[in-house]
Amino acid sequence: xxxxxxxxxxxxxxxxxxxxxxxxxxxxxxxxxxxxxxxxxxxxxxxxxxxxxxxxxxxxxxxxxxxxxxxxxxxxxxxxxxxxxxxxxxxxxxxxxxxx
Numbered sequence: 001x002x003x004x005x006x007x008x009x010x011x012x013x014x015x016x017x018x019x020x021x022x023x024x025x026x027x028x029x030x031x032x033x034x035x036x037x038x039x040x041x042x043x044x045x046x047x048x049x050x051x052x053x054x055x056x057x058x059x060x061x062x063x064x065x066x067x068x069x070x071x072x073x074x075x076x077x078x079x080x081x082x083x084x085x086x087x088x089x090x091x092x093x094x095x096x097x098x099x100x
Contacts, residue, residue: 013078015047017071
């Protein structure tokens, strides 16, 4: 069954970049369910799905409580649309011929 693509088919996540390398023990203690990567430029990126704006603000409060400067917050699409599904959802093209 084909169904239209809508915003509910995509999950919004965030990448929160902070200045400094955060110890991995903070991940489980304060950012459960998210991933963390240490960048060569000395920043830490915490990323993953976020349920809503209230949850995002809660994460930002955790960053504030750690005391490391916030560099950026970027919304990212975690489940990008599948191009094959988009093609399958498109109605078949028909052409009319005038046979006279």
